Amino acid sequence: MSIETIRHLHCTVMRATGELDHAGRARFSAHIHTVWDWSAGPVLVFDLAELVFYDSSVIGVLATAMQRMEAEPGGRIVVVRPSEHLLSVLRLTDLLSHVELSGSVDETVAELMVDATPPAPRSWPGGTPGVAYNP
Numbered sequence: 001m002s003i004e005t006i007r008h009l010h011c012t013v014m015r016a017t018g019e020l021d022h023a024g025r026a027r028f029s030a031h032i033h034t035v036w037d038w039s040a041g042p043v044l045v046f047d048l049a050e051l052v053f054y055d056s057s058v059i060g061v062l063a064t065a066m067q068r069m070e071a072e073p074g075g076r077i078v079v080v081r082p083s084e085h086l087l088s089v090l091r092l093t094d095l096l097s098h099v100e101l102s103g104s105v106d107e108t109v110a111e112l113m114v115d116a117t118p119p120a121p122r123s124w125p126g127g128t129p130g131v132a133y134n135p
Contacts, residue, residue, distance in 0.1 A: 001051075003031050010112040011043040011078075013105055017050040025057035029064055036068070041075040043112060047105050049081035058086065059093055066098045080105050 001024040006013040012035050016028065036042055044065060048058065062077065069075040078100045082090070090096040102108040 001027065003028060005031070005035055007035070007038045008109050008112070010039055010115075011045050011109060012038040013045040013047060013109070015047040015050065015105070018052060020048075020051050020054040020057050020061070022055070022057055025060050028057075028061045032061070032065055042072075043076045043078070045078045045080060045102075045105060045108055047080040048086065049083065054086075059089060059095065062090075062095055062099065063093075066095065076100060078102050078108055080108060 001016060001018040001020050004015040004017075006015075014031070014035070018024075020028065032044065035044075046062070048054070051058070062079075065077055069077060077098065079086070079090075080102045081104070082101060087096070087101075090099065102111075
């Protein structure tokens, strides 16, 4: 198994390729631990579409990350381009309700950047300069 990691300002993207089995699970979990603080929250984006084989280890990796997220509120897990089989497994294990789904890494990164961008300050109606408000 190969894990490619890309650090973005608002998330960490991990793209796994190859075969995720018991040995890969330990390596993947250790990798998640290493990159945990790379983004606020943290926000972890998993692209698992290129895995050619995975067993229950994929559930172990995601469940471990989810348990750690529960201890640190504010984190998010996004699974990008999940296969029908992975969706089915996530549903059966009730993990689907704990992850967000996305169709593209690029879309996810762009959405996270927009979500994190504070709105531009506006002046009060009537033109009081320098005073910001949220309508």
